[in-house]
Amino acid sequence: MTTTAPRRRRDRGAASVELVLATPLLGLLLMAAVQFALWQHASHMAQAAANEGVQIARAYGSSAAAGRSDTEALLADLSGGVLSGTSVSASRSATTATITITGRAEAVIPGLSFPIKVTVTAPVERIPANPASPA
Known part of the structure; x- marks a missing residue:
């Protein structure tokens, strides 16, 4: 009588291949x-x-340039290399102030860097006109 070996030999090395994949x-x-x-x-x-830059730009008597410089200084302090290639634009009209930041997030996976674009708009501070004095 001959004994046959179990059919386990086909599975030999399967765990190694699974681990490698x-x-x-x-x-x-x-x-x-x-x-x-x-x-x-x-x-x-x-x-x-x-947000910080637009608060400076919208303040009474301030300017878009002041908001932009504050935004750039804050980005330099905060980013620590996580945000690169930044560009800051600022504008101020009679009613609104706007700050826009564009840049790219640092890449962990080579060649994969996600873009970032943030725009914040706020109303400009104004002194209200004198109401008519009661007679």
Whole structure:
């Protein structure tokens, strides 16, 4: 009587192949999560800088240039390299002040850098006209 070996030989090495395929995919997934987190962080920094800049630009007696310089200084302090290639534009009309920031989030995955564009508009502060004095 002859005994036959179990058919387990076909599965030999399957765990190694699965590990070799799954490890890079897991690493790429983790890097994508970090990339998304950096993009969100850079977007929030740009939003905070634009909010601060528009508050300066909309103040009574201020100018768009003052809002722009404040925004650029705040971006330099906050970004720490997470937000790169920034461009700040500011405008002020008789009724509104606007700050726009464009840039790119730092790349974790080589070649994958997400753009950021934030625009904040606020009304300009004015002194109300003198109401008619009661007689």
